[in-house]
Amino acid sequence: MSTAVAMKPVHRLTGFMPLIALVALVAALTVADPDFLTQRSLIAVARTAAPLIVLAAGATLVVLCGGIDLSIAALASLSTVFLALWLPELGGLATPAVILVAAAIGAAQGAAHVLLRIPSFIVTLGGMAILSAVALVISGAGTVRVVDDSTIHWLDLYLAGYVPMSAAMAVLVVALIAVVLTVTPLRSWIAATGYSESAARLAGTPVDLVKIGAFCVSGGCAGLAAVMLVSRQFSGGPTMADNLLLPAVAAIVVGGTAITGGHGSVWRSFAGALVVTLLRVGLPIVGVPSAYEQILYGAIIVVAVALTLDRAKVSTVK
Amino acid sequence: MTSEVVNAPRRQSRRGASFRDAGPPVALIVVFLVFAALSPQFRSLDNVANIVDAAAVLAVVTCGITFVLMMGSIDLSAAGVMGASALTVSLLVANNRNDNDFGLLGIAVAVLLGCAFGCLSGLALVLLKVPSFMATLGMSAVGLGVATLMFAGVQPNISDTMVKGLAIERFLGLSYLTWIAAGCVLVGWLVQRYTRLGRYAFAIGGAEEVLALSGVKVKPYKVAVFTLAGAFYGLAGVMVTSQLGAGLVQAGDGYDFSAITAAVVGGTLLTGGRGGIGHSAVGVLLVMVLTNGLVQVGVSPYWQGGVEGLIVVAAVAAAVIPQRRRNQVVK
Numbered sequence: 001m002s003t004a005v006a007m008k009p010v011h012r013l014t015g016f017m018p019l020i021a022l023v024a025l026v027a028a029l030t031v032a033d034p035d036f037l038t039q040r041s042l043i044a045v046a047r048t049a050a051p052l053i054v055l056a057a058g059a060t061l062v063v064l065c066g067g068i069d070l071s072i073a074a075l076a077s078l079s080t081v082f083l084a085l086w087l088p089e090l091g092g093l094a095t096p097a098v099i100l101v102a103a104a105i106g107a108a109q110g111a112a113h114v115l116l117r118i119p120s121f122i123v124t125l126g127g128m129a130i131l132s133a134v135a136l137v138i139s140g141a142g143t144v145r146v147v148d149d150s151t152i153h154w155l156d157l158y159l160a161g162y163v164p165m166s167a168a169m170a171v172l173v174v175a176l177i178a179v180v181l182t183v184t185p186l187r188s189w190i191a192a193t194g195y196s197e198s199a200a201r202l203a204g205t206p207v208d209l210v211k212i213g214a215f216c217v218s219g220g221c222a223g224l225a226a227v228m229l230v231s232r233q234f235s236g237g238p239t240m241a242d243n244l245l246l247p248a249v250a251a252i253v254v255g256g257t258a259i260t261g262g263h264g265s266v267w268r269s270f271a272g273a274l275v276v277t278l279l280r281v282g283l284p285i286v287g288v289p290s291a292y293e294q295i296l297y298g299a300i301i302v303v304a305v306a307l308t309l310d311r312a313k314v315s316t317v318k
Numbered sequence: 319m320t321s322e323v324v325n326a327p328r329r330q331s332r333r334g335a336s337f338r339d340a341g342p343p344v345a346l347i348v349v350f351l352v353f354a355a356l357s358p359q360f361r362s363l364d365n366v367a368n369i370v371d372a373a374a375v376l377a378v379v380t381c382g383i384t385f386v387l388m389m390g391s392i393d394l395s396a397a398g399v400m401g402a403s404a405l406t407v408s409l410l411v412a413n414n415r416n417d418n419d420f421g422l423l424g425i426a427v428a429v430l431l432g433c434a435f436g437c438l439s440g441l442a443l444v445l446l447k448v449p450s451f452m453a454t455l456g457m458s459a460v461g462l463g464v465a466t467l468m469f470a471g472v473q474p475n476i477s478d479t480m481v482k483g484l485a486i487e488r489f490l491g492l493s494y495l496t497w498i499a500a501g502c503v504l505v506g507w508l509v510q511r512y513t514r515l516g517r518y519a520f521a522i523g524g525a526e527e528v529l530a531l532s533g534v535k536v537k538p539y540k541v542a543v544f545t546l547a548g549a550f551y552g553l554a555g556v557m558v559t560s561q562l563g564a565g566l567v568q569a570g571d572g573y574d575f576s577a578i579t580a581a582v583v584g585g586t587l588l589t590g591g592r593g594g595i596g597h598s599a600v601g602v603l604l605v606m607v608l609t610n611g612l613v614q615v616g617v618s619p620y621w622q623g624g625v626e627g628l629i630v631v632a633a634v635a636a637a638v639i640p641q642r643r644r645n646q647v648v649k
Contacts, residue, residue, distance in 0.1 A: 068451075112631065112635075116631075116634075116635040116638065116639070117635075117638050117639075118631065118634050118635055118638060119588070119634075121392075121451050122588060122630065122631070122634050123631060125394075125575065125578075125627075125630070126627040126628070126630045126631040126634075127627065127631075128627070129575055129623040129624060129626055129627030129630075130623070130624045130627035130628060132623050132624075133620055133621050133622070133623040133624025133625075133627070134624060136620035136623075137618055137620045137621060137624075141620055246455075246459050249455070253452075259449070259452060289467070291463055291466035291467040291469075292463060292467070293463070294459045294460070294462050294463030294466060295459070295460045295463030295464065295467075296463075297456070297459045297463075298398075298455075298456040298457060298458070298459030298460035298461075298463065299456065299460065300456075301452060301455065301456035301459070302442050302446065302448055302452070302453055302456040302457070303446075305446075305448045305449075305452050305453075305456075306442070306446035306447065306448050309446075309447055309448070
């Protein structure tokens with residue numbers, strides 16, 4: 001995965017953090033509720049986790065480049081509206097169309113970030129506001145019902161009778177991104193951009209294109225997550241995915257991907273997304289009111305970022 | 319801090335700064351005149367009073383965020399802090415959920431809670447080195463969680479006449495809330511101009527390394543700035559509660575982004591070291607005139623967030639373009 005040059009002890013520890021957390025959570029939940037390790041509840045967990053895994057995996061690429069994409073949730077919400085509006089006319093073509101449009105919107109944000117030299121969190125914060133407004137306007141600020149869902153129904157089926165198709169798709173997407181990164185020079189380009197952008201530029205890495213590409217994949221993943229949401233809820237809504245932003249950011253940082261860039265991988269975010277989903281599902285099981293969920297996300301984000309930060313690189317933190 | 323020290327650098331940079339400083343007020347006048355020409359309802363005296371009244375809460379939030387932006391940091395926690403403070407104040411003054419009736423003390427507690435949240439964000443920044451946008455994003459979630467816990471499924475409606483009256487009763491044609499906001503802007507301006515905290519906030523944004531090398535302990539000032547910002551958000555939460563007559567978790571929805579828009583459009587740079595309360599006050603009026611005017615000429619209010627998003631990106635891009643060759647690395 002990452003370059004093994006002088007891994008600091010803290011990094012070696014954070015490398016296993018998501019797995020340790022995952023095992024500990026499953027163990028704790030099984031103790032708290034013996035019914036947890038049954039087929040039914042595991043399938044429910046997998047189905048809940050699927051959109052989050054896809055969202056987090058896409059945004060991980062942006063974080064690996066050293067930026068952040070705060071617009072993923074708003075883009076996913078907008079994509080649910082697009083999908084619900086386009087399904088009657090486009091039918092089976094609506095799904096690829098939505099993913100393409102979402103990827104194009106992501107790429108446009110990346111281009112704005114790279115060409116105008118605006119920090120990525122500002123571009124995507126502005127993008128979040130713009131995309132939410134567009135979603136509100138084209139949906140008339142209401143839920144758009146999907147009457148005929150035959151073309152996206154396959155995502156709601158089960159593979160081999162047990163594995164939810166959406167979860168299988170999520171794993172497939174993560175594997176696809178991981179394989180493409182490994183067999184092409186992309187992995188080292190992204191890592192170089194994240195570790196030291198100036199050095200990467202001097203070494204001839206197409207830094208600008210890498211960044212735009214990362215934003216493009218992040219957008220496409222938001223589109224795919226939207227398709228999963230619509231297939232489960234039979235409707236699209238202008239704020240449907242908005243509450244997935246914090247869990248997605250939490251999944252990335254809990255996985256151990258450093259927000260300073262370079263260090264991390266999509267598999268880590270996969271594990272992080274599972275941890276976040278288990279926390280979400282597990283809190284009611286152990287009898288904690290769901291209001292603590294938000295507090296937990298906030299605390300997790302701050303602590304996980306602090307643990308994974310590359311301190312050598314940040315002299316002044318703004 | 320004598321006034322000569324403060325004035326000296328201003329005089330030198332006057333030529334470069336004058337255009338930048340004049341831009342937002344000129345834009346405010348131009349936008350106002352355009353909408354006044356387009357819509358008869360817009361130019362009525364009532365509507366002008368409306369705009370100023372509607373700007374009150376945003377002005378207070380922007381006061382807080384301006385200090386953070388001057389340091390070159392950013393604060394996304396306003397929504398969460400305002401939610402927590404709104405619930406706190408609505409449960410502490412006379413309400414339908416419990417027998418509390420603390421009046422002004424309740425407001426003070428809500429403001430102090432805002433301080434505490436701000437302080438935590440600041441500590442996460444200086445001690446854990448978590449970048450401010452992440453620390454405050456996390457803190458916003460914590461604030462919303464705390465607010466949801468206090469909300470507990472039953473909306474607290476306030477019956478305290480003093481708190482409710484702040485939004486309803488008027489003085490010289492403007493609501494009390496507007497005068498409170500004007501007071502906040504004045505206090506913010508005094509802090510920025512005459513206290514060490516305000517001057518150092520500027521200096522941290524301009525050149526933090528230089529300031530640290532000249533022997534200033536930067537960290538306590540950073541925490542203090544975030545704490546001050548938290549106090550403003552806490553007060554803003556109280557003001558929203560007064561307007562709504564009830565404590566809502568969503569009291570601060572959208573204010574964080576609107577405040578960033580207002581500060582940026584007023585001429586405060588996100589890289590820090592330029593701008594200030596005066597700029598932000600103009601920015602607040604500009605944002606409010608724009609949103610009010612767009613509705614008056616028939617644009618759907620749903621576009622408001624989109625317009626703000628475009629303004630932020632455009633304003634930041636305009637500020638960065640002159641230096642784009644210099645800063646090669648943008649994260």
